[in-house]
Amino acid sequence: MDRVKTRAGRRRALRVFAALAAEAAVPLSHVTSAHALIPDTPPPRARARMMTDLIGTNGWAGSAADIEMWRAMGISWGRGSVGPGQPDRPGEIMRIDRTGSSFDSDLPSVLIRNERNGIGSLLLLGYTPTWNASVQGDSNSAPVDLDAWKQYVDAVVRKYSAPPYNLRYFQIWNEAAGQLSGGLPQATFWHGPDFSKDEKRSKPYERAMQDYVERIHIPAARIIRGYHAYVVYGGWPDQGGLDNYRRWLEYRSPVLKERMLDWVDYIDTHYLPVSDLESLYQQYVKNGPARGIWQTEIGDEYMKDPHYLPRYFFDFAVWALGRNWDDPDKYLSMIYHWDGYESFRLTHRGPPARTYNVSGRSLIVLRQTAGGQLASFPKQVQGGPAVAANTLLSGHDLVMQVSAPAGWQTVAVPGLASLRSGTVRTDFIDALSGAASAPGDMAVSWENDLMKVRFRVPDRVNGESKDESKGTGAGNTPPKHLAYLVVRGAAQRVV
Structure with missing residues (x-):
């Protein structure tokens, strides 16, 4: 701009x-x-x-x-x-x-x-x-x-x-x-x-x-x-x-x-x-x-x-x-x-x-x-290709703000191995409308102590394409979706 x-x-x-x-x-x-x-x-x-x-x-x-x-x-x-x-x-x-x-x-x-x-x-x-x-x-x-x-x-x-x-x-x-x-x-x-x-x-x-x-x-x-x-x-x-x-x-x-x-x-x-x-x-x-x-x-x-x-x-x-x-x-x-x-x-x-x-x-x-008591998340979340993620703890939850293009995407979260033995509840929430994705659009798996969350970004993303040299508007960078990936109850289980 x-x-x-x-x-x-x-x-x-x-x-x-x-x-x-x-x-x-x-x-x-x-x-x-x-x-x-x-x-x-x-x-x-x-x-x-x-x-x-x-x-x-x-x-x-x-x-x-x-x-x-x-x-x-x-x-x-x-x-x-x-x-x-x-x-x-x-x-x-x-x-x-x-x-x-x-x-x-x-x-x-x-x-x-x-x-x-x-x-x-x-x-x-x-x-x-x-x-x-x-x-x-x-x-x-x-x-x-x-x-x-x-x-x-x-x-x-x-x-x-x-x-x-x-x-x-x-x-x-x-x-x-x-x-x-x-x-x-x-x-x-x-x-x-x-x-x-x-x-x-x-x-x-x-x-x-x-x-x-x-x-x-x-x-x-x-x-x-x-x-x-x-x-x-x-x-x-x-x-x-x-x-x-x-x-x-x-x-x-x-x-x-x-x-x-x-x-x-x-x-x-x-x-x-x-x-x-x-x-x-x-x-x-x-x-x-x-x-x-x-x-x-x-x-x-x-x-x-x-x-x-x-x-x-x-x-x-x-x-x-x-x-x-x-x-x-x-x-x-x-x-x-x-x-x-x-x-x-x-x-x-x-x-x-x-x-x-x-x-x-x-x-x-x-x-x-992210309306609860805030705290830093002490681990580094790893986003898949073209996925940017920022994290904090809010109340009982881990909240990740993710920006990603359409299609299936993944983030890997360390420090939550204590959740492995139970059921992990996750939500993928549109950052602009608040709409939550369908349960079938998310999946959790484990790779050693890393929790991998797979989520489907909708085809119609809520962002605009950008030309980084000129600001928001038509450009060459593919548009991305902004959303919150929430792991419920994770704040009390971080190790």
């Missing part, structure tokens, strides 16, 4: 997300120690890691019926704007009770509904009201009056970190970056001198990193930690390049004498594959200073591939299980977007009534199939 082209439509939609924000004057204290702001954290909640811990979305559930659909899909987090702040002039009454692309929804009621239903809420803090913009009329540029930005942040965090909302996570800005490795001279949501809506006329924003760190991130992060809440980085764009991201995170302001990294609790990126998270984990999370890794936007037009979401979250779970997933909030990815009119969104909003699209149904199947 051409990321430059496919992200253009998403970014046009996201521009509406930009809130003009500031606040009435409120005295703020200046805190110099990052470590003094976070109290001693109690031990992580003593419960199992679940697939639903990993799944969030952009936007909010607007009704009880929406909440039920979120539960069915395993969505446990939402993300949205807060404002409108002081959009027209300094000194006007501060408004931080609205949310939505046009600030047309009541935010407090949304957050209370989320709290009552066990859904986490992430508030995005941004942007600059046009009257305070350093680039005339541009809400995506740095504020001239820094106090206006700090007053807005303080009002939001003070209100929503307290009962009855009890929010613990706040995100600073969205996709602030300088010149992108993907080719753009300036980031979509962070503009400086020489910015032009005509990309060919834009020139690089030379102080992009320094201005963001000094005028946006560290001032806001100090306030967030001052209320014993956590700082979520503003979502590094996929076109920004990971080397550039490291430069930003490790940038030490010559004015503030501090690194931005020391004021980040959760590393956050957008639209990256799971494999790209590994270097960030090794460098910033495994031994600190960050607490975890989030992606606050994934999906969008990538979901045109119906396999994208189930493969992403299964891979994400396997990856997280191998990387000290000691807190349910440590790893999270949020889908952009959970509703809309495009066929690849999770749901179609209607009329007459909201319905699931293929991507939404695939999450339901994932939650139903």
Whole structure:
């Protein structure tokens, strides 16, 4: 997929997300120690890691019926704007009770509904009201009056970190970056001198990193930690390049004498594959200073591939299980977007009534199939020719996500020899529809201590043919079927 082209439509939609924000004057204290702001954290909640811990979305559930659909899909987090702040002039009454692309929804009621239903809420803090913009009329540029930005942040965090909302996570800005490795001279949501809506006329924003760190991130992060809440980085764009991201995170302001990294609790990126998270984990999370890794936007037009979401979250779970997933909030990815009119969104909003699209149904199947307590499977499953398999334990079951072409296929599973003396129950479940294959389409045999599971992939597979150089579409690679091969009761018999 051409990321430059496919992200253009998403970014046009996201521009509406930009809130003009500031606040009435409120005295703020200046805190110099990052470590003094976070109290001693109690031990992580003593419960199992679940697939639903990993799944969030952009936007909010607007009704009880929406909440039920979120539960069915395993969505446990939402993300949205807060404002409108002081959009027209300094000194006007501060408004931080609205949310939505046009600030047309009541935010407090949304957050209370989320709290009552066990859904986490992430508030995005941004942007600059046009009257305070350093680039005339541009809400995506740095504020001239820094106090206006700090007053807005303080009002939001003070209100929503307290009962009855009890929010613990706040995100600073969205996709602030300088010149992108993907080719753009300036980031979509962070503009400086020489910015032009005509990309060919834009020139690089030379102080992009320094201005963001000094005028946006560290001032806001100090306030967030001052209320014993956590700082979520503003979502590094996929076109920004990971080397550039490291430069930003490790940038030490010559004015503030501090690194931005020391004021980040959760590393956050957008639209990256799971494999790209590994270097960030090794460098910033495994031994600190960050607490975890989030992606606050994934999906969008990538979901045109119906396999994208189930493969992403299964891979994400396997990856997280191998990387000290000691807190349910440590790893999270949020889908952009959970509703809309495009066929690849999770749901179609209607009329007459909201319905699931293929991507939404695939999450339901994932939650139903791998909905138990998760654990790593310590053995290496061997797929036959053209069969790819990824594995984890869910509750009492071994769940293998397999991708294979049509016809009879095989996987060999070590470590289950204790099942040899009894009856082995297996299921082959379509990852998109949830349909189980007929009993005659599966067979189990043994070769020494290897359990061999033979399964028939239907002639009409649920994937599309692909040309790997061009993304999803007509191509030379045979289409494959995505499914779950489940060995019931195997989790307690692994040796």
